[in-house]
Structure formats: structure tokens, C-alpha cells
Amino acid sequence: MNWISNYIRPKIQSIVGEQKDVPDNLWHKCPECDGMIFHRELQENMHVCHHCNYHMIIPVLDRLDILFDGATWTRVSLPAVAEDPLKFKDKKKYTDRLKDSRTKTKEKDAIIVAEGRIGGVHTIVAAFNFKFMGGSMGAAVGEGIVTAAELAVSKKAPLIIVPASGGARMQEGALSLMQMPRTIIATKRVKEAGLPYLVLLTHPTTGGVSASFAMVGDIHLAEPGATIGFAGKRVIQETIREELPDDFQTSEYLVEHGMVDRVVERKNLNSEIGTILSILTKQDEPAESESGNTKASASTTKSKGKKTKSKKSKGETGNVKNFETAQKAKQIKKASSAAKPKAGQRVASARK
Amino acid sequence: MLDFEKPVLELENKIVELRKVSSNDSGMNISEEIDRMQNKIQRLLVSTYSKLTPAQRVKVARHPQRPHFKDYVEQMIEDFTPLAGDRQFGEDEALIGGIGRFEGQSVVIMGHEKGRETNERIRHNFGMARPEGYRKAQRLMRMAEQFDLPIISLVDTAGAYPGLGAEERGQSEAIARSIETCLSVETPFISVIIGEGGSGGAIAIAAADKVFMLEHSVYSVISPEGCASILWRSADYAQDASSALKLTSEDMLKLGLIDDIIKEPMGGAHRQAEKTIKRTQTKILESLRELKALPRDKLLEQREQKFLDMGRNL
Ligand SMILES: [Zn+2]
Ligand SMILES: [Zn+2]
Numbered sequence: 001m002n003w004i005s006n007y008i009r010p011k012i013q014s015i016v017g018e019q020k021d022v023p024d025n026l027w028h029k030c031p032e033c034d035g036m037i038f039h040r041e042l043q044e045n046m047h048v049c050h051h052c053n054y055h056m057i058i059p060v061l062d063r064l065d066i067l068f069d070g071a072t073w074t075r076v077s078l079p080a081v082a083e084d085p086l087k088f089k090d091k092k093k094y095t096d097r098l099k100d101s102r103t104k105t106k107e108k109d110a111i112i113v114a115e116g117r118i119g120g121v122h123t124i125v126a127a128f129n130f131k132f133m134g135g136s137m138g139a140a141v142g143e144g145i146v147t148a149a150e151l152a153v154s155k156k157a158p159l160i161i162v163p164a165s166g167g168a169r170m171q172e173g174a175l176s177l178m179q180m181p182r183t184i185i186a187t188k189r190v191k192e193a194g195l196p197y198l199v200l201l202t203h204p205t206t207g208g209v210s211a212s213f214a215m216v217g218d219i220h221l222a223e224p225g226a227t228i229g230f231a232g233k234r235v236i237q238e239t240i241r242e243e244l245p246d247d248f249q250t251s252e253y254l255v256e257h258g259m260v261d262r263v264v265e266r267k268n269l270n271s272e273i274g275t276i277l278s279i280l281t282k283q284d285e286p287a288e289s290e291s292g293n294t295k296a297s298a299s300t301t302k303s304k305g306k307k308t309k310s311k312k313s314k315g316e317t318g319n320v321k322n323f324e325t326a327q328k329a330k331q332i333k334k335a336s337s338a339a340k341p342k343a344g345q346r347v348a349s350a351r352k
Numbered sequence: 353m354l355d356f357e358k359p360v361l362e363l364e365n366k367i368v369e370l371r372k373v374s375s376n377d378s379g380m381n382i383s384e385e386i387d388r389m390q391n392k393i394q395r396l397l398v399s400t401y402s403k404l405t406p407a408q409r410v411k412v413a414r415h416p417q418r419p420h421f422k423d424y425v426e427q428m429i430e431d432f433t434p435l436a437g438d439r440q441f442g443e444d445e446a447l448i449g450g451i452g453r454f455e456g457q458s459v460v461i462m463g464h465e466k467g468r469e470t471n472e473r474i475r476h477n478f479g480m481a482r483p484e485g486y487r488k489a490q491r492l493m494r495m496a497e498q499f500d501l502p503i504i505s506l507v508d509t510a511g512a513y514p515g516l517g518a519e520e521r522g523q524s525e526a527i528a529r530s531i532e533t534c535l536s537v538e539t540p541f542i543s544v545i546i547g548e549g550g551s552g553g554a555i556a557i558a559a560a561d562k563v564f565m566l567e568h569s570v571y572s573v574i575s576p577e578g579c580a581s582i583l584w585r586s587a588d589y590a591q592d593a594s595s596a597l598k599l600t601s602e603d604m605l606k607l608g609l610i611d612d613i614i615k616e617p618m619g620g621a622h623r624q625a626e627k628t629i630k631r632t633q634t635k636i637l638e639s640l641r642e643l644k645a646l647p648r649d650k651l652l653e654q655r656e657q658k659f660l661d662m663g664r665n666l
Contacts, residue, residue, distance in 0.1 A: 081663060081664075082663060082664075082666035085607065085663070085666040086596070086597075086598045086607075088596050089596060090583035090584055090589075090592070090593070090596060091583065091584060091585075139663040142663075143663075146660065168551075168573045168574070170573060170574055170579050170582065170583060170597070171583075172573075173572065173573055173596075173597045173598045173599065173603075173607075174549075174571050174572060174573055174597075174598070174599065174604060174607070174609050175607060175609065175662070175663050175666075176573050177551060177552070177555055177571075177572070177573040178555075178609055178659065178662045178663065180528075180531055180552060180555050181531050181534070181535060181555060181559040181659045182659050182660060182662065184528065184531050184532050184535060184559075185535055185656045185659055185660060186660075188532060188535065188536070207552070208551070208552050208573070210524040210528075211512075211523070211524040211525075211527040211528050211552045211556075212527075212528050212531065212552075213528070214524070214528070215522075215524045215525040215527075215528040215529070216525075216528050216529060216532055228524075229519050229523075229524065230512065230514070230518070230519060230523040230524040230527070230552070231512075231514030231515075231518070231519065231523070232514070235514045235578075236514045236515060236516060236519065239513075239514050239515060240515055240516055242516065244516060248516075248519070249519060257520055257521070257522065258522070259522050259524075259525055
């Protein structure tokens with residue numbers, strides 16, 4: 001890249017009025033305020049317009065970078081699924097659409113599962129790739145979520161899913177519909193294991209994706225201005241023949257209607273999620289025997305730093321769901337103050 | 353009227369006319385002629401219905417004279433006691449249900465009702481449920497679990513209602529939570545697609561231990577019209593979309609997404625409602641026996657595994 005291609009060409013194009021297809025994406029036009037943003041600037045600003053704070057769709061790899069501590073994460077390999085089981089063809093063959101998307105995105109399908117730390121907490125993230133067929137959910141995406149959830153359970157780690165999807169992948173017919181129950185089973189198992197399941201709703205989250213795993217999280221966060229809803233705006237308009245409110249189906253609208261906990265700006269996601277996860281997994285709780293859990297205190301003595309303690313300690317993670325255990329332990333502790341640690345241990349193992 | 357049934361309907365009208373004429377003229381012997389015509393009708397029905405295209409299946413599945421939820425309840429359920437309301441906002445008559453006795457056993461039954469006459473159709477919102485409907489379904493499923501009653505759900509909807517109020521009150525969450533409830537209740541759960549299995553609005557009450565489809569019902573992730581207007585950019589291609597979506601009962605069984613097909617009487621359920629319902633009843637009873645024999649924790653595990661396995665062996 002040189003200054004000519006960086007600067008002069010877009011300038012010429014803007015004069016000629018051709019910036020519609022700027023060849024190597026050197027300049028971006030904000031869809032909200034029409035402001036022009038230099039590519040590098042946009043990337044540095046996490047794909048948020050610095051003129052108006054509009055949150056653009058962020059490439060999925062960048063998404064993972066901004067979510068995880070130190071942009072450090074490892075990719076989880078996903079099982080292969082049947083390709084085009086319906087032999088679907090509209091104007092184009094589904095296999096050709098898949099091929100095109102794979103060439104364009106260098107990805108196998110519309111989801112990436114990754115693991116790493118957020119706020120020091122080892123976490124599994126399943127992030128949609130909107131650039132891959134609109135992030136539509138077929139068997140591959142469903143299998144990705146199932147894999148992510150199973151990994152979360154086996155590693156006793158929180159799960160975060162980041163949808164960016166128009167909904168089910170029509171080209172897989174009812175098989176894509178069945179990803180709704182499949183992903184719900186997967187996330188249910190995470191919750192049943194006492195592990196936090198967070199959803200970060202991003203633009204767009206609609207149709208069968210919003211009506212499945214995306215709406216059953218323990219906590220729902222959303223990026224500003226994202227479109228989140230079940231039915232498409234146009235379909236609703238055609239059905240009710242009424243004007244829809246300006247903020248209809250936005251993140252803010254969903255907060256107002258009780259479906260989302262918080263709208264969080266992209267730049268704050270890592271720290272906010274980090275805080276939430278560390279609270280839910282009781283990362284920074286003083287580990288002395290207040291909780292009566294000897295496992296937890298045992299592991300504390302082994303750990304060196306404040307953070308490492310919480311990260312790897314099995315006892316602590318096992319502690320996540322056991323508010324009840326802690327309560328029971330407290331009672332036992334009161335009853336027999338002499339055998340404090342033993343009582344705690346007994347309760348903890350009895351729960352297993 | 354179904355266009356491909358036109359020759360059949362013409363013959364049926366002729367028979368009616370012949371009978372009228374003969375009752376005025378007692379000297380006329382028409383029984384032979386009527387027999388001949390009735391045989392022809394049978395042959396026509398067999399030849400038409402043995403090779404229905406997917407698009408024609410969609411029409412049969414939507415036929416207004418097809419037995420609806422209320423018809424099933426009337427014939428299959430004794431002491432049916434309808435229950436109303438989601439206890440949060442309102443009552444949605446697009447998805448109705450209650451308690452009653454099925455073959456002597458206490459059950460919870462619920463399903464979409466499209467309505468038949470115009471005012472009925474409006475009252476039932478054409479079978480397109482709002483969040484209240486799905487929240488009532490959740491309530492009924494929880495009740496079934498509490499009293500250890502099997503659940504029967506009958507699916508017949510074009511889809512969940514796309515409306516402003518529905519979105520305001522969390523249509524997505526209501527459907528998602530309803531699916532989650534289906535997958536959480538420890539009680540035998542049988543679902544039958546009796547007409548249209550329309551997308552999220554259908555699966556919301558159909559994540560069951562056993563899912564059956566009536567022969568000419570359809571089950572799809574999107575309506576053929578909707579699919580055509582998105583992928584072909586014109587609803588005129590609905591026929592092509594109907595074929596591409598693999599929405600027939602045979603396709604669904606082949607893909608391993610349903611458990612079995614309930615055969616319809618010749619000429620479709622709309623010709624012989626009573627017989628159709630009887631067959632459905634037999635199938636449910638048979639399946640309920642199997643499910644009741646299973647230990648409860650196995651039941652839930654199997655239900656989940658069934659869905660997790662879907663698509664893995666294609
Ligand atoms: Zn760029
Ligand atoms: Zn802007």
C-alpha cells in the first residue's frame with residue numbers, strides 16, 4: 001500500500017462519485033451518518049464510527065480479539081456436518097453458495113468457537129460470522145453451538161454466544177429449524193451445570209436465532225443499535241399496516257421491553273463481561289472459610305497471585321452453583337464448630 | 353376448492369343432481385349410474401393423491417375443511433376442560449389447550465386452532481399465536497409435569513404472529529422458552545403435525561418425545577411463499593420453493609426429523625375427518641404406552657438425544 005492508493009484514489013473516486021465500490025476497502029462510509037472513515041481508523045476503533053458511534057458489523061475474528069483478554073484466544077475445531085442434505089437449489093445451488101461464502105470468508109461456515117480468558121475467567125465463546133451467508137443457522141452452526149456448550153460443561157467454563165444472524169438457513173429446510181431445539185438443549189446443559197450462559201446480542205439477531213438460544217441466557221447484553229426481533233419489519237408492516245416506532249426492535253427497545261439486561265458499547269465489552277463473569281463465578285471472593293468450602297480454601301493456598309487463584313481452582317468453579325451448599329455448610333458449621341472444615345467438605349462432596 | 357380436485361368435485365356434483373332428479377321421478381333407476389360414477393371418483397382420488405406435488409400438499413395441509421384442533425378434542429378427549437390465560441398479560445385463542453381424558457387417561461392437550469368461519473378465524477387469529485399463547489403453553493406443560501400427566505400437542509399454524517404487540521411482548525423469548533419447556537418437562541410428550549407445521553411457531557410446542565405427521569401435513573422452516581420471495585425474489589416461485597424445502601411427511605421422515613407418518617384416508621383428511629382423527633388417536637395411544645413404560649429420567653435424556661442426533665447421520 002502506498003499513499004496514492006491510500007489517499008489519492010478514494011479522493012478521486014469521491015470526486016467521480018464512485019466510492020460505492022472502493023476496491024480494497026480503504027475507505028468506509030458510515031451507513032448511519034454517511035461520514036467517511038479511513039480503514040485503519042475504523043479497525044482501531046473496533047468498527048465503530050468515530051463520528052456518530054454507530055456500531056458496524058465487525059468481522060468475526062476482530063470480534064473475538066476485542067472480547068478476549070489481550071486479544072488472545074484459541075480456535076476450537078468443529079465437527080463436520082452433512083453438506084447440502086436437501087440438494088437445495090433456488091436460483092443458485094446451495095453448494096455453490098457455500099463455495100462462494102467459503103472463498104469470500106476463508107471460513108467453513110458461519111460460526112467460530114474459541115476459548116480464552118475474559119476478565120481472567122476461562123471462557124468459551126461461540127461467535128457468528130455474519131459475512132457467511134448472513135450468519136444463517138444450519139446444521140454446522142448448530143453443531144458449533146452444541147460443541148461450544150459441551151466444552152463449557154467439560155471445562156466448567158462460562159459460555160458466551162454472540163449471534164449475528166438473519167435466522168435459520170432456509171437451504172437446509174426443517175433441518176435448520178431443528179437447530180432451535182438443538183441449541184436450546186446445548187445451552188440448557190450449561191445452565192444446569194451451574195455455569196453462566198451469557199448472550200451478547202449483536203446486529204442483527206432475528207428469526208429462528210433470536211427465538212432459540214439467544215433469548216434464554218442468564219444475562220442478555222446487546223450492542224447499541226442492533227436489530228433484535230422475531231419477525232422482519234417489512235412482514236410486520238404488511239401484516240398490521242401501521243407505522244412502527246423508530247426504535248422498533250433495537251437493543252434499546254428490547255431493554256425497555258424487558259428482554260435485554262444491558263446495552264454495552266463495544267469498547268467496554270471485555271471489561272463489563274469480565275466483571276460479570278468474575279462476579280458470577282465468585283472469582284475475587286475472599287477464600288477463607290466463610291463459605292465453609294474447604295476445597296476452595298485449599299486451592300487458594302496453592303495459588304500464587306490473586307487472579308491465578310480464581311482462574312484454575314476447580315473448587316472455586318464448582319462453587320459457582322452452590323450458594324445452597326454454602327448456606328447448608330454454614331448451618332452445619334454453626335452446629336459443630338469444632339469440625340469446621342470436615343463439615344464443609346462433607347456437604348460439598350455430597351452435592352456431587 | 354383445490355384445483356386438482358376439480359374433476360372429482362364435478363362428479364360429486366353430478367351425483368347430487370342425479371339423486372335430485374331421481375327422487376322426483378321414482379321410475380328412474382340410477383343406482384347403477386351412481387355406482388359407476390363413485391368408482392370413477394375413487395379411481396380419480398387414488399391417481400390424484402398418489403402423486404400430489406409438494407405444492408399441492410401445501411394446499412391440502414391448509415384445506416379449511418381439514419380437521420382442526422377442536423375437532424380432534426371433540427372426538428378424542430372426554431371431559432375436556434379448556435384452560436385460558438398466561439397469567440401475565442392475556443389469553444390467546446390461536447393456541448388453546450386444557451385438561452381432559454384420552455382413552456381414560458388424564459392428559460394435557462394443546463394446539464393451534466385456525467378457526468373455520470370468518471368470525472372464528474379472526475377470534476383464533478388464523479392459528480398464529482402471540483407470546484401469550486406460547487406462555488400459556490409453557491404453563492400447561494408445567495402443569496402436566498406437576499400432576500404427572502402426559503402431554504399431547506397438535507400443531508397447525510402458518511407461523512407465530514408477526515405483529516407489533518407480539519414483538520413488544522417478546523415473541524422470540526416466548527417461543528424460545530416454550531421450546532426449552534418442551535425439553536424440560538419430565539412427562540411423556542407426543543406431538544402431531546395435523547396441518548401446517550410453520551417454523552418457530554410450530555416447533556415451540558413440538559420438541560416432543562414422539563413427533564408424528566399426518567400424511568399430507570407439511571413442516572417447514574419458512575412458508576414456501578416467504579422462501580420464494582427471499583431466495584427467488586418473487587412469491588410466484590412458491591411451487592419451486594415447496595419442492596426445494598422438502599416439507600412433506602415422507603421427506604421429513606427420510607431426514608430423520610420426525611418419528612412416523614399417520615396415513616390419511618384416501619382423498620385427504622378433509623374428506624374423512626372422523627377416520628383421520630381415529631387413526632391419530634390410535635397412533636397416540638400406541639406411542640403413549642411405549643413412553644409410559646420408560647423411566648422418567650430416561651425419557652428426558654432420550655428426548656434430548658433424539659434432537660441432538662438430528663442431522664448427524666445424513
Ligand atoms: Zn475495512
Ligand atoms: Zn457514523
